[in-house]
Amino acid sequence: xxVIQREGAVSFxxxxxxxxxxxxxxxxxxxxxxxxxAMANNRSISVIIVRAYLRLLGRNGVxxxxxxxxxxxxxxxxxxxxxxxxxAGDIDDAAVNLASRNVELNGLRDQIKxxxxxANALLANNKCDIxxxxxxxxxxxxxxxxxxxxxxxxxxxxxxxxxxVLQGSYVNKAIRRYGFRPLRGFLxxxxxxxxxxxxxxxxxxxxxxxxxxxxxxWERHYYRVCLIVSKDRGTAxxxxxxxxxxxxxxxxxxxxxxxxxxxxxxxxxxxxxPLWIGAIGDVEFLDYSLSLINNTDYELKAxxxxxxxxxxxxxxxxxxxxxxxxxxxxxxPSPLRLRAYLMENGIEAYGxxxxxxxxxxxxxxxxxxxxxxxxPLTNN
Amino acid sequence: xxVIQREGAVSFxxxxxxxxxxxxxxxxxxxxxxxxxAMANNRSISVIIVRAYLRLLGRNGVxxxxxxxxxxxxxxxxxxxxxxxxxAGDIDDAAVNLASRNVELNGLRDQIKxxxxxANALLANNKCDIxxxxxxxxxxxxxxxxxxxxxxxxxxxxxxxxxxVLQGSYVNKAIRRYGFRPLRGFLxxxxxxxxxxxxxxxxxxxxxxxxxxxxxxWERHYYRVCLIVSKDRGTAxxxxxxxxxxxxxxxxxxxxxxxxxxxxxxxxxxxxxPLWIGAIGDVEFLDYSLSLINNTDYELKAxxxxxxxxxxxxxxxxxxxxxxxxxxxxxxPSPLRLRAYLMENGIEAYGxxxxxxxxxxxxxxxxxxxxxxxxPLTNN
Numbered sequence: 071x072x073v074i075q076r077e078g079a080v081s082f083x084x085x086x087x088x089x090x091x092x093x094x095x096x097x098x099x100x101x102x103x104x105x106x107x108a109m110a111n112n113r114s115i116s117v118i119i120v121r122a123y124l125r126l127l128g129r130n131g132v133x134x135x136x137x138x139x140x141x142x143x144x145x146x147x148x149x150x151x152x153x154x155x156x157x158a159g160d161i162d163d164a165a166v167n168l169a170s171r172n173v174e175l176n177g178l179r180d181q182i183k184x185x186x187x188x189a190n191a192l193l194a195n196n197k198c199d200i201x202x203x204x205x206x207x208x209x210x211x212x213x214x215x216x217x218x219x220x221x222x223x224x225x226x227x228x229x230x231x232x233x234x235v236l237q238g239s240y241v242n243k244a245i246r247r248y249g250f251r252p253l254r255g256f257l258x259x260x261x262x263x264x265x266x267x268x269x270x271x272x273x274x275x276x277x278x279x280x281x282x283x284x285x286x287x288w289e290r291h292y293y294r295v296c297l298i299v300s301k302d303r304g305t306a307x308x309x310x311x312x313x314x315x316x317x318x319x320x321x322x323x324x325x326x327x328x329x330x331x332x333x334x335x336x337x338x339x340x341x342x343x344p345l346w347i348g349a350i351g352d353v354e355f356l357d358y359s360l361s362l363i364n365n366t367d368y369e370l371k372a373x374x375x376x377x378x379x380x381x382x383x384x385x386x387x388x389x390x391x392x393x394x395x396x397x398x399x400x401x402x403p404s405p406l407r408l409r410a411y412l413m414e415n416g417i418e419a420y421g422x423x424x425x426x427x428x429x430x431x432x433x434x435x436x437x438x439x440x441x442x443x444x445x446p447l448t449n450n
Numbered sequence: 451x452x453v454i455q456r457e458g459a460v461s462f463x464x465x466x467x468x469x470x471x472x473x474x475x476x477x478x479x480x481x482x483x484x485x486x487x488a489m490a491n492n493r494s495i496s497v498i499i500v501r502a503y504l505r506l507l508g509r510n511g512v513x514x515x516x517x518x519x520x521x522x523x524x525x526x527x528x529x530x531x532x533x534x535x536x537x538a539g540d541i542d543d544a545a546v547n548l549a550s551r552n553v554e555l556n557g558l559r560d561q562i563k564x565x566x567x568x569a570n571a572l573l574a575n576n577k578c579d580i581x582x583x584x585x586x587x588x589x590x591x592x593x594x595x596x597x598x599x600x601x602x603x604x605x606x607x608x609x610x611x612x613x614x615v616l617q618g619s620y621v622n623k624a625i626r627r628y629g630f631r632p633l634r635g636f637l638x639x640x641x642x643x644x645x646x647x648x649x650x651x652x653x654x655x656x657x658x659x660x661x662x663x664x665x666x667x668w669e670r671h672y673y674r675v676c677l678i679v680s681k682d683r684g685t686a687x688x689x690x691x692x693x694x695x696x697x698x699x700x701x702x703x704x705x706x707x708x709x710x711x712x713x714x715x716x717x718x719x720x721x722x723x724p725l726w727i728g729a730i731g732d733v734e735f736l737d738y739s740l741s742l743i744n745n746t747d748y749e750l751k752a753x754x755x756x757x758x759x760x761x762x763x764x765x766x767x768x769x770x771x772x773x774x775x776x777x778x779x780x781x782x783p784s785p786l787r788l789r790a791y792l793m794e795n796g797i798e799a800y801g802x803x804x805x806x807x808x809x810x811x812x813x814x815x816x817x818x819x820x821x822x823x824x825x826p827l828t829n830n
Contacts (some may be wrong), residue, residue, distance in 0.1 A: 194574030
């Protein structure tokens with residue numbers, strides 16, 4: 071039933087996923103213990119972030135992982151990131167047994183304690199420096215417990231795989247679960263991630279805490295966020311100042327953020343929120359993290375994702391897509407050539423990790439459209 | 451240090467509050483264990499609600515009280531409401547000792563278990579049918595844990611004493627703590643209570659649960675809410691439908707609720723929310739509760755408060771105050787006489803428990819003003 075698997079720098083027992091294939095696709099949720107190889111890069115990226123965080127923390131901390139499954143994430147944190155103590159939990163007996171076996175296999179019995187526990191109860195019963203919430207689906211029901219459990223200055227990482235909700239396929243579900251109205255269309259990926267960040271920020275404010283994202287990104291089937299949680303009123307006030315709304319006007323192509331509260335917003339443009347309108351990452355911290363990576367395939371791959379997010383932290387709200395800008399042209403302009411042309415003409419323009427079609431620039435939409443219509447920016 | 455105190459049908463040891471007087475006012479927060487005699491009526495009202503709830507539940511349930519203090523509330527629930535089992539907790543050793551002594555004094559050792567515990571941890575470690583959250587200040591940091599702990603169909607009661615925040619003296623604090631913009635002025639009391647209800651409702655939605663208020667009221671220094679929590683998507687959808695915004699236009703005197711999301715709200719009127727725009731109580735349940743009261747001074751006093759809230763559940767959004775309606779008249783009309791006059795003329799008009807100055811009616815403001823200006827409705 072279980073086979074030896076390798077991921078990052080560690081080996082561990084995992085379900086033989088070749089036995090759980092549906093319609094040609096591996097279905098990790100069908101296995102007796104959840105293990106998703108598609109999340110290996112998520113874990114490698116997290117290792118890099120936690121390693122850098124620990125270096126800056128300057129002391130040993132306790133890491134809590136309430137959905138441990140095979141235990142691979144916790145084992146990697148100890149082996150690859152230098153975490154000294156982990157409290158790992160799972161509600162499922164098979165997972166607890168397998169994770170314990172994997173902890174033994176890696177000789178980490180003194181560092182990783184695996185317990186059978188409901189996720190919220192695990193968090194309520196332990197004060198943690200680092201918390202990694204990686205549930206199957208939405209992290210929303212566990213954020214409050216994580217915020218209560220985490221120590222002042224702690225690192226909270228969470229994964230969300232319910233992208234259909236956050237990106238606007240189920241608007242009412244997003245309003246219910248995350249208390250935020252999403253936005254379908256060109257900006258849905260960035261807006262969804264900001265909706266998730268905004269939800270966490272608002273939950274922090276309830277307990278007079280604040281958050282500062284170190285890294286937040288989208289990868290095909292999930293969002294991942296890592297934030298510093300500070301339990302002081304000053305950070306709470308700053309956090310409140312980073313909450314607002316996004317607007318998108320499909321006629322004029324204007325887009326941007328609105329600070330504060332949505333009162334008085336005109337109905338002519340689509341409005342989404344409340345969401346996080348501040349920086350989604352800390353470029354200085356990310357640069358430091360990247361300076362610590364090892365020269366392995368998996369860390370280099372993880373570093374690529376981290377690097378990709380850097381332009382998204384520039385003080386330019388949202389991005390354009392060449393698809394919208396090229397409407398009526400009969401072809402989609404090349405985003406690379408458009409960005410190059412803009413830069414050559416003294417207009418700042420960057421990519422975004424949210425889409426290869428994106429152009430991040432402060433230029434007004436009418437100016438961009440005039441440029442596209444006046445120069446030969448074909449795809450080939 | 452402790453003296454025998456009597457409240458409702460029980461006796462118990464409480465701090466000698468005559469020793470904790472500041473500026474002529476009793477300061478219960480200074481005593482070694484918190485006991486506030488001003489909350490006796492809150493407890494009597496709760497006893498009536500819990501008694502009726504248990505009768506309808508038709509089985510013995512577990513009640514959790516995470517801020518037990520002297521234990522008086524839990525003891526009263528057992529003695530007066532018929533609760534069979536209580537898990538009471540307090541973070542403070544002196545309170546745990548005193549509550550245990552009071553449990554002994556009342557011969558309830560088999561029914562009330564007092565433990566030293568953080569409030570959120572107590573809730574995380576126990577599944578409860580009834581939860582009473584009566585903290586010093588805001589209940590906000592404990593609502594999520596209570597919602598996770600409570601069983602499907604359970605009864606959640608919470609007290610809020612941070613009225614200055616909920617009623618708009620500290621707008622940014624309300625936005626942070628309750629994620630809602632309050633409204634100063636004539637409607638602040640009702641809007642504040644609806645803001646609290648809306649906060650609890652939104653926290654329920656995060657975990658796919660919904661709420662239905664049985665009783666929610668204001669009394670001079672606190673709000674109190676009792677709600678049924680249902681952990682099914684149908685109730686969650688209904689709950690989402692009861693969230694919205696309130697508007698108030700100080701020129702035209704128009705006021706009302708807006709369903710759903712605030713997008714497109716015009717800036718000319720004050721807008722408050724998101725808040726609960728549904729009924730704040732269940733009249734049928736309250737009638738049943740009142741049918742079970744005992745003929746004691748304290749239950750009769752409690753029943754008066756409950757009865758006072760009944761008109762606030764009519765499908766009439768918000769109320770007018772005679773102060774606004776009488777502006778420019780040179781006198782404040784009598785609310786009793788105005789209501790009587792309206793009723794005589796076929797216009798429904800009721801009082802509200804939020805203020806003795808209130809008139810609850812569906813009549814348009816211009817009509818009310820015309821009436822007040824045309825008839826002699828002086829105070830005397």
